Amino acid sequence: MSNTPPRDPARFGQSTRLVHAGRDPSAQYGFVNAPIYRGSTVLFPTYDDLMHRRGRYDYGTSGSPTMDALKTAWSELSGAAGTVLTPSGLAALTVALMSVTSAGDHLLVSDSAYRPTRLFCDGVLKRYGVEVTYYDPLIGAGIVALMRENTRAVLVEAPGSQSFEMQDVPAIAEIVHAHGAAVVMDNTWATPLLFPAHERGADIVVEAGTKYLSGGSDLLLGLTSANAKHWPALHRTFEHFAMCAGPEDVFLALRGLRTMALRLREHGRQALAMAEWLQTRPEVLRVLHPALPDDPGHAIWKRDFSGASGLFGVILKPAPKAALAAMLDGLELFGMGFSWGGFESLVIPFDCTPYRTATRWEPGGQGLRFHIGLEDIADLQADLDAGFARLRAAM
Numbered sequence: 432m433s434n435t436p437p438r439d440p441a442r443f444g445q446s447t448r449l450v451h452a453g454r455d456p457s458a459q460y461g462f463v464n465a466p467i468y469r470g471s472t473v474l475f476p477t478y479d480d481l482m483h484r485r486g487r488y489d490y491g492t493s494g495s496p497t498m499d500a501l502k503t504a505w506s507e508l509s510g511a512a513g514t515v516l517t518p519s520g521l522a523a524l525t526v527a528l529m530s531v532t533s534a535g536d537h538l539l540v541s542d543s544a545y546r547p548t549r550l551f552c553d554g555v556l557k558r559y560g561v562e563v564t565y566y567d568p569l570i571g572a573g574i575v576a577l578m579r580e581n582t583r584a585v586l587v588e589a590p591g592s593q594s595f596e597m598q599d600v601p602a603i604a605e606i607v608h609a610h611g612a613a614v615v616m617d618n619t620w621a622t623p624l625l626f627p628a629h630e631r632g633a634d635i636v637v638e639a640g641t642k643y644l645s646g647g648s649d650l651l652l653g654l655t656s657a658n659a660k661h662w663p664a665l666h667r668t669f670e671h672f673a674m675c676a677g678p679e680d681v682f683l684a685l686r687g688l689r690t691m692a693l694r695l696r697e698h699g700r701q702a703l704a705m706a707e708w709l710q711t712r713p714e715v716l717r718v719l720h721p722a723l724p725d726d727p728g729h730a731i732w733k734r735d736f737s738g739a740s741g742l743f744g745v746i747l748k749p750a751p752k753a754a755l756a757a758m759l760d761g762l763e764l765f766g767m768g769f770s771w772g773g774f775e776s777l778v779i780p781f782d783c784t785p786y787r788t789a790t791r792w793e794p795g796g797q798g799l800r801f802h803i804g805l806e807d808i809a810d811l812q813a814d815l816d817a818g819f820a821r822l823r824a825a826m
């Protein structure tokens with residue numbers, strides 16, 4: 432039994448790679464996991480070494496063995512040339528977008544993008560002279576009509592935040608690359624385990640590690656990976672901002688990574704069971720989940736994804752706000768709060784109407800976003816069943 436990393440890990444299956452990626456027990460006295468290196472200063476043995484910045488590490492912001500373990504693992508699992516780690520998923524998105532745009536450039540952003548991404552584009556990028564246009568997430572190869580001479584990047588997210596529209600990433604990537612521009616993808620929902628974004632055409636891929644890498648709602652972290660073409664600019668931009676992640680959070684993310692395939696499988700199975708059950712409920716108008724055969728995004732999902740995670744939406748039949756409040760306030764097991772990806776189930780009302788600009792959001796009722804945790808399905812259904820009874824009683 433070896434205490435060194437396996438050679439040529441690409442020949443292994445995904446679950447095996449998840450276990451071994453980024454680990455080298457022989458470099459740490461045989462201990463299985465990389466230790467937490469806390470540190471700013473790195474000492475140089477000689478004047479000459481200092482002047483030439485010789486040595487694997489030179490300062491805490493640019494890396495440590497703890498950071499390297501996660502960066503190496505993530506690049507390997509994502510099929511990327513390199514990865515940077517940031518203190519949040521949103522920070523990972525901002526670094527990604529700053530690395531591909533300059534004043535005078537044009538950026539295309541899906542109308543279904545994570546809302547804080549939009550706020551960054553409108554609040555910061557525009558101020559620095561980047562023109563931002565939002566586009567219909569279902570546009571596919573039609574993106575060609577929106578490409579301009581100065582379009583530098585196109586941001587995609589599949590499925591869309593809250594609304595769960597599926598985007599045809601390979602079709603968009605083909606057009607974008609023909610124009611010499613970059614595809615930036617927020618792949619938080621699927622992770623590289625369910626959607627190999629780089630392989631499907633994304634150049635720079637963002638993951639909010641806060642969600643499924645953690646799996647415990649106990650840390651904030653972002654990962655941005657890039658292919659060989661975009662890695663130098665991404666790395667340079669990251670170094671300028673020095674927006675580095677904390678070592679404890681990186682350690683927890685590494686710990687989460689080892690069980691991520693197992694957890695995703697269970698979240699996915701549970702969520703699909705809940706989605707199917709919700710489809711049978713008379714209070715529900717529509718379920719937004721790409722793994723359901725009648726979902727408009729199902730064909731793309733089936734072609735490009737190898738599974739679904741634990742997050743989906745429903746549209747309720749029209750109900751007064753007081754009835755919705757009665758339903759949600761009395762839930763025993765579902766928590767109400769932002770973020771997702773942990774072991775515990777969550778529900779949150781959503782409405783895309785106020786911020787959509789390229790498309791109209793008119794689903795015909797109140798939206799609810801569910802994250803399905805690891806509880807017993809029967810208990811979750813009973814909790815919602817009682818909630819629906821309160822909803823009906825308050826109508």
Ligand SMILES: *Cc1c(COP(=O)(O)O)cnc(C)c1O
Nearest residue numbers: 519520521545617619639641652
């Ligand atoms: C949560 C989330 C983010 C941001 O992650 P934070 O760590 O909370 O900043 C980005 N994109 C998507 C799709 C998310 O759900």
